[in-house]
Amino acid sequence: MFGITAYGAYIPRSRLSRAAIADANDWFDASLRGLAKGERSVCNWDEDTITMAVEAGQDCLSLLDAGSVGALYLASTTLPFLDRQNSVVVSQALNLGDRLRTMDVSASQRAATSALITMLEAGGPDKGSAMLVASEHRRSKCGSRAEMLWGDGAAALGVGNEGVIAEYLGCETYVTDFVDHYRGEDSTLDYEWEERWIRDEGYLKSVPLAATRLLEKAGLKAGDIAHFVLASDQAKTPSAVAKALGVATEAVVDNRIASMGVSGAAHPILMLTAALEAAKPGDLIMLAGFGQGTDVVLFRATDQINKRRPKTGFAGALERRRTDENYNRFLSFNNLVERETGKRGELDKQSYLAAMYRKRDLLTGFIGGKCRECGTIQIPKENYCVNPDCGALHSQDDYPMSALPGRVKTWTADRLTFDWNPPAYFGLVEFDGGGRMMMDFTEVEAGSIETGVAVSLHFRIRQFDNQRGFRKYFWKATPSGQ
């Protein structure tokens, strides 16, 4: 049997109230008030497509052996680097080793479904599993419909032969250059055409066409579909498409516009993780991806579906939230306003690529050392063992520490240092089993940090080098449960 073997999800904790967006913008466009229901997920300043991909990937690896992953595909239209393979950064943060195929897939809202089809049609890689991570952090214009309806998020899938939870039944793609929106090479923002045209000439024609072809090929009926995934920021369109196709209304997977917004190219996969969590053994699942045509894929849930659950999953990621009413902070995090940083923010953040490469195990993998002589765990890994009673030279084996739980020893909330989201929290973290490090914290809610509090580690943006268009990543600690 071949198909989906694992999944994971990540949604940024911060959820911006849509009322806050409307409050700031309805003086200009009163129609925004009609969309001002619920909330949307918002990346923290130190989150982007890569960091969210790592989070979703980690969740997926709670069901999958990292050593079995022979290919990693990263799908997104908001990759931080146009020329530096983003999937390699993700693979190294996930400690997937140096013997795997990696690829970035982009340039369409069906980037992730197309990548998934490629993986499924290619069959299993040498090492057994392939992993897809779809992640999206789209920027939108102030006071736009997109700003209201979109959200940020990421999802991951494992594909292979072992522990299949949804068997792959087939796929179909209909291709047409239907330009509902676009983003040219010189722009960071989308340009969209009329919503009604997109619905009538786009979704309602293209999706049924591809879906019907696939059902015919598979010898299945639309009425058999128990979960129909069609990502769209048009609230009523998926149901309209389902109706046209003959799929039961209750099979339509809710796009969670009210609770998180639509996360672009990641959304079909994220909604698929929601469907996998809801599916029962034997359920037929159709995944559709729309963008210059339509991808459709069919799966059938196996008897493993309820047994293999990731650590966080979609429901867990959606539930882990923090309400945000601050629209100005959202604009600032998304570089939509020119903001005063203070003189401390002016420090040159040159990226020293040779040194960064030399330190890649620490910076990207959070790999420390374990001394063969005395067993001491230490990070960073240095030449001599840090244990004064040992001091052995070159005695440390690599010791990955990113998944280790830790506890806060000392901490503060710093309002003097420059930070995009002050105060800057940091402190000394002691890891279970040994090792300690003075490090940055992220996602700290006021009052939640104290000596002894448990923390987990997260791959985040450490610094932007805006002068040279670079960004640096490192691991930060977050109080557990936040």
Add this chain to the structure above:
Amino acid sequence: MASGIKDKVVILGMGCSKFGERWDASPADLMVEAFEECLADAGIEKKDIEMGWFGAGIDAYNVGSSALPLSLALRLSNIPVTKVENMCATGTEAFRGAVYAVASGACDIALALGVEKLKDVGYGGLPQRTRGVENDMFWPNLSAPGSFAQLASGYRAKHGIDKTELKRAMAHVSVKSHANGAKNPKAHLRREITEEQAINAPYIAEPIGLYDCCGVSDGSACAIVTTPEIARRLGKTDLVSVKALQLAVSNGDEASFSDWDGSYLKTTRIAAQRAYNEAGIKKPREEISMTEVHDCFSITELVTMEDLQLSDEGKAVRDVLNGDFDAGGRIPCQIDGGLKCFGHPIGASGLRMIYENYLQFQGRAGDRQLSNARLALNHNLGGFPHQNICSISIIGRYE
């Protein structure tokens, strides 16, 4: 076994500029101000100085980091000058270089001068600096107050002390230093404050508020040292000598290995014990008359009282609130206002502390003169609680 530095070297003269926001003074101006006072006090001529040590902790003040700024500013006669830099211990390092040169017999008269021009950056607090190519990629985004504020969290957790009580003791530390600084004409901050002001000031880095932070100042301090014999030959009486000079530098233990809980400074404990041994001090609480400690932040001074064995462990809050380290207390601390109010021009601070010892021993400390001060301990801490350089000097009457 080495015999140590005790009583091998005496201070021939000292000088110290006015500390503060010296907008119109260049680093060279500050150096000359301290040096001219020092030279006059020593009663020698510039050409009698055989070697120099120059301490500056932040800026290079010239093309690259070198001894040139001192030699150029003072127009020294092509003597050997060495630049030293060891974070906040820089001033003491310059002094150590000069003292060791005299003690070794390499020269008879040596100069140590420290300077810092911090107020040219355009904002409050220390300049935002790189921590080096590699560290910049993974070190936390910490400011100096942010790094030291963590002592409070560690100290509270270890000793079970209530936040409010600790903050009150921290406030007492600052109120005391402001009262002392008000009496010092060379001090940067000369206004007394109340405990309420200190407690209610906005946070800089929790729980450190504005009044828990030392002054960020421009300034320079300087010493000329020689042997006791030469000093006497030059007609000096009332000699002040070096009793101990010690340094302890972190090796990664606190940050990466031990069970250090962030409530104290490991290096201070080590350097203090070495300094007591070198000076032959058995009972510091009875023998030390005054201290100038590295009160970069009030919490640092508080825990340092324990690290120097002047308070029992976990009892510094009680002792501070009891006034033990106030001007009229058991062992006055920062009688000149300390880093807190005299100010903290990094490279000058260690020498500024010795300057105050020297004035006190010679009965020249004006309104803040202590009675019968015989032995002073000075303490600097460069870096961060989890990774630092601690310097301790013990200075006393040459008897």
